[in-house]
Amino acid sequence: MLLHFKYIISSRIGLQVDDLKLLQNTITARVHSLGLTNFSQYYNLIEGHSNQSADEWNILIETLTTGESYFFRDRGQFEILRSHIFPDLIRRKTGQRTLRIWSAGCATGEETYSIAIELYEMLMHIRHFNVFIIGTDINQKAIERARLGFYNDWSFRMVEPEIKLRYFFRKGSGWMLDKQIRDMVTFKTGNLVKDIYPQQGTDLYDMDLIVCRNVFIYFDKDTVTSIIEKFANTLNEDGYLITGHAELYTVNIGVLKSFMHPSSIIYQKVSGPAADEGASSHLYRPTPAKGNVIDDNLINIPGYAGTSTPLISTSIHGRDVIDKNSTYKEPAPPTSAAHTPESLLSDAVSFYKKGMYSAAIERASSVLKFEPDNLAAIGFLARTYANTGDYAQSSKWCEKAIHLNPLEVTSYFVLAQIAENKGQIEKAKELYNKIMYLEPSFVPAYIELGALYERENDQTKAIKMRKSAVELLRKLPQDKTVEPYDEYTVKELLEYVLKLYPL
Numbered sequence: 001m002l003l004h005f006k007y008i009i010s011s012r013i014g015l016q017v018d019d020l021k022l023l024q025n026t027i028t029a030r031v032h033s034l035g036l037t038n039f040s041q042y043y044n045l046i047e048g049h050s051n052q053s054a055d056e057w058n059i060l061i062e063t064l065t066t067g068e069s070y071f072f073r074d075r076g077q078f079e080i081l082r083s084h085i086f087p088d089l090i091r092r093k094t095g096q097r098t099l100r101i102w103s104a105g106c107a108t109g110e111e112t113y114s115i116a117i118e119l120y121e122m123l124m125h126i127r128h129f130n131v132f133i134i135g136t137d138i139n140q141k142a143i144e145r146a147r148l149g150f151y152n153d154w155s156f157r158m159v160e161p162e163i164k165l166r167y168f169f170r171k172g173s174g175w176m177l178d179k180q181i182r183d184m185v186t187f188k189t190g191n192l193v194k195d196i197y198p199q200q201g202t203d204l205y206d207m208d209l210i211v212c213r214n215v216f217i218y219f220d221k222d223t224v225t226s227i228i229e230k231f232a233n234t235l236n237e238d239g240y241l242i243t244g245h246a247e248l249y250t251v252n253i254g255v256l257k258s259f260m261h262p263s264s265i266i267y268q269k270v271s272g273p274a275a276d277e278g279a280s281s282h283l284y285r286p287t288p289a290k291g292n293v294i295d296d297n298l299i300n301i302p303g304y305a306g307t308s309t310p311l312i313s314t315s316i317h318g319r320d321v322i323d324k325n326s327t328y329k330e331p332a333p334p335t336s337a338a339h340t341p342e343s344l345l346s347d348a349v350s351f352y353k354k355g356m357y358s359a360a361i362e363r364a365s366s367v368l369k370f371e372p373d374n375l376a377a378i379g380f381l382a383r384t385y386a387n388t389g390d391y392a393q394s395s396k397w398c399e400k401a402i403h404l405n406p407l408e409v410t411s412y413f414v415l416a417q418i419a420e421n422k423g424q425i426e427k428a429k430e431l432y433n434k435i436m437y438l439e440p441s442f443v444p445a446y447i448e449l450g451a452l453y454e455r456e457n458d459q460t461k462a463i464k465m466r467k468s469a470v471e472l473l474r475k476l477p478q479d480k481t482v483e484p485y486d487e488y489t490v491k492e493l494l495e496y497v498l499k500l501y502p503l
Contacts, residue, residue, distance in 0.1 A: 001039045002027075008047065012057070013138055014193035014223040015064060018495070026063050030056070058140045065139050069110040070155045072163075074213065077242060078118055080266060085240050086122050089208050090129075092238070098130045102207045102234070104192060105215035106135030109146025109185070110155055113177060115211065116184040117167055134203055136190030146187045149177035192227050193219075198234040209240045216247040217496050224251050232256055232269055241267040244488075247496075250454040250462075341367045345377055352384060360384055375404055382414050391418045409439045416448065425452060443472045443482050447497065469497055 002020050005027060009015055017023045031042050034056075046056055072078055093099055099119070103112040112135035123129060137143055152174045156164050168175040186203065192215070198205035210231050216224045228248065231241055232255050241256060248267070255271040348363035361384055367377035382397035395418060398411040416431035432449040435442050450465030476482070478491040485493055 001043070004043060005039075008043070009060075009064070010220065010223075012194065013061060013191060014219045014227075016218055016220055017064060022064075026060070030059070061139050062141050065142075069107040070157055071110045071151075071159045072114045073111060077211070077213065078114065080242065081115065081118055082122060084266070085209060085242075086119060089240075090123060093129075093208065097128060099132070099209075100207050100236075101131075101133045101209045102204060102211070103133070103135040104190070104210060104212040104231075106137050106142075106146060106187070107139070108142045108151075109135055109149070109187060110151070111135075111211065111213070112146065112185055112187070113149070113181060116181050117163070120181060120184070131184060132203070133185045135185060135187045136192075136204075137187075138189065138191050140189050143187050143189050149182045150174050151177070192230075193223060197230050204234055206236050207234050207239055208236055209242070210235060211242045213242060214244045214247075216243060217492070221250060224248070228253055228256070235269040237269055237271060239269045241269075243267070250451045341370045341374055341377070344370075345374075345380065348377075348380060352380075357384060373404055375401060375408070378404070379408075379410055382411055386414050386418055391422065394418060407438055409435045409442055409445075412438070413442070413444060416445075420448070420452070425456075428452065441472055443469055443476075444484065446472070447485075466497060470494065473497065 002023055005023060006017050006020070009017055027039060027042060031037075031039065034042070034045075036042050036045075045053055046060065047053075089099055101115060101119075103115060106112045112133060116133050119131065119133075123131070135143075135146060137146075150171065151168075156168075156175070164175070167178045167181055169178070170176075188202070190202075190204075192212075195202070195204075212227075212231070216227070219227070224247070228241075228251055232253075235241065243265075248265075253267060255269055256267040257270045259266040259268060344363045344367045348360045348367070351357070351360035351363060361381065364377045364380045364384070367374050371377070378397050378401045382394050382401060385391075385394035385397065394414060398415050401408060401411040412431050412435050416428045416435070419425075419431060420428040429449060429452055432445045432452075435445040436449075439445075446465045446469040450462045450469065453459075453462035453465060473482075473490055473494040476490045478489060478494075480490050481488065482490060482493060488496065
């Protein structure tokens with residue numbers, strides 16, 4: 001009987017409930033609460049289309065879905081928005097002066113409001129833009145909480161104190177979001193699986209940006225494929241989609257093209273004749289916004305578009321906001337006192353994490369002045385250039401790293417990712433196979449190669465790769481992460497791989 005419940009839940013809301021014990025306990029509790037005598041009566045209730053059935057689905061969804069979130073949860077995501085996506089959208093939409101953003105699977109609203117705050121701080125003349133931000137979630141109670149804009153201290157565990165004080169004020173035992181930010185956002189309940197979109201009646205149309213992170217890990221591949229197709233139809237041409245790092249590896253993304261970024265992967269809608277010419281050549285490569293300071297003597301980094309540091313001068317309700325006449329400038333990188341290779345490389349990593357890629361590359365390049373064959377610095381340059389879209393420079397540094405150490409697999413992996421992103425699938429497969437030969441325990445190669453076989457409908461080879469990845473993941477500490485999938489623990493990645501390739 002539990003399998004019947006699992007199927008109806010999957011078909012109605014897309015959720016894959018793998019924990020049958022949780023499902024059994026949930027249904028048992030509902031049967032007792034409603035005064036029913038058995039599971040069959042409860043199944044008949046949720047199978048129907050009455051008001052009572054709809055109410056019961058709301059309760060079931062609330063029980064089975066995770067509504068836990070917090071502000072600025074993924075720093076990498078907001079660096080992408082700040083340095084790449086928002087500058088491009090603002091530049092391209094200056095004539096229309098409209099921005100439309102959808103946060104899909106928004107839970108209790110922390111992510112959606114974080115996007116609104118980020119955009120408020122970035123958009124110097126926000127009053128002249130018609131900004132529409134909508135957050136949707138299938139959990140009705142989560143949406144009701146989001147509309148309130150009231151949060152406890154736990155929701156701010158990744159927020160700088162100045163942001164909290166700037167946009168929230170103390171109210172009783174919690175914090176209330178400033179009304180000006182709340183008014184930027186609309187919240188509605190929504191079912192990504194069953195709802196029809198694009199549709200003007202629901203405001204889900206002509207989106208410039210859709211953010212749907214860590215939602216697809218709960219869906220099966222067919223459901224994800226269907227949702228991605230609807231997302232693509234809902235996006236404007238050149239609009240963006242952000243998902244979790246590994247969520248779309250085996251999915252046909254259609255007119256969406258991928259763009260590697262240090263913190264994640266960006267997808268951009270590119271349809272028409274240009275879509276067939278290769279992802280890397282048509283994805284947005286930001287140009288520096290006016291006021292950005294970039295060292296022109298450094299090798300061009302197409303993915304770079306500034307930094308997150310705002311200039312503060314005015315306030316709203318006692319909290320600082322952006323001066324509408326100010327411009328963004330990347331602060332000059334501090335000089336390391338020691339000037340040792342170790343300190344310079346440490347600086348490079350620090351700048352990289354902050355999105356200051358020109359400074360990161362400058363520091364790593366300085367290491368090579370001391371030690372021309374420093375493999376750590378060379379590998380860092382290869383990865384950084386790849387993640388910012390400069391594949392020629394990345395390949396050059398990969399080849400140098402391989403020349404110094406032919407058995408080091410990271411550079412082969414970067415080259416494989418570049419080949420895959422450029423549509424050179426056979427070359428990518430050859431490189432992934434070489435990695436597995438050199439280092440049989442390198443999990444990402446199995447996952448990536450399995451994804452390629454899956455896209456080619458070679459299920460036998462895809463399953464073989466999946467089994468190898470699963471065996472390796474089960475041997476690793478479950479609370480650790482595996483680069484480059486550092487958004488997931490080993491346990492979460494293992495669960496996700498099993499969902500993609502069910503036995």
